[in-house]
Amino acid sequence: MELYVDSANVKTIKELKKWLPIDGVTVNPSIISTERKPLFKLLDELLVLSDKYLHVQVISALKEDIIKEAERLHSISDKIIVKIPVSEQGLAAIKEIDTARIKVTATAIFSLTQALSAAKAGASYLAPYVSRLDSIEQSGVKLVKEMKYIIDKHQYLAKIIAASIKTSNQVKELLKTGVRAMTLSPEIMLQSHRHHLTDRAVAIFREDWDSVYKKFELDSEVK
Numbered sequence: 001m002e003l004y005v006d007s008a009n010v011k012t013i014k015e016l017k018k019w020l021p022i023d024g025v026t027v028n029p030s031i032i033s034t035e036r037k038p039l040f041k042l043l044d045e046l047l048v049l050s051d052k053y054l055h056v057q058v059i060s061a062l063k064e065d066i067i068k069e070a071e072r073l074h075s076i077s078d079k080i081i082v083k084i085p086v087s088e089q090g091l092a093a094i095k096e097i098d099t100a101r102i103k104v105t106a107t108a109i110f111s112l113t114q115a116l117s118a119a120k121a122g123a124s125y126l127a128p129y130v131s132r133l134d135s136i137e138q139s140g141v142k143l144v145k146e147m148k149y150i151i152d153k154h155q156y157l158a159k160i161i162a163a164s165i166k167t168s169n170q171v172k173e174l175l176k177t178g179v180r181a182m183t184l185s186p187e188i189m190l191q192s193h194r195h196h197l198t199d200r201a202v203a204i205f206r207e208d209w210d211s212v213y214k215k216f217e218l219d220s221e222v223k
């Protein structure tokens, strides 16, 4: 299972990478905008932090411009996967791009048919927007389950990268679907890893040791 951080904040990503097995970074124009840095300078910094892939989204809406941006982004590094929204123009671009050379993440997926067409067109990753579906009284997890079924049934190579995740419960339910990748905001990454009972257990281990041994060292004498 690949784990990505959905952020463009270099300091935050560095902190998370100190203790979490993060494979790479995902960004979109909204995430990039919050950093207020020139794009290509920021991408250089994010590439260093992306052990596997850095998923970077195009900004154009028209097929020909999307294809040009995909070429430009790909020319920076083979580690960059080009994210393209599955609009009509976006799907047309994915269909035309040599996806064996330029890897594509089909993004902003809200339906099974969008996912299927993107997989057929050659996308390497499919990014369903889980929370944005939940917020309109549909189920993001259900869509992911259906996508997983169709991809496995037709043996497409595309991996699902679950995106737009807003709760730890969504993380748990998505893990159970067997998705191959997931991208989490720093907040959800912290929330779903930290547990007060883990912290309490560690504190009790310390108290029990201190009640018997003279020093907090492995070779300490008993009191």
Ligand code: E4P
Binding pocket: 006, 026, 027, 028, 107, 127, 129, 131, 132, 163, 164, 165, 183
């Ligand atoms: C990641 O690839 C997506 O762009 C991101 O998860 C979208 O999430 P949002 O719904 O929080 O904007």
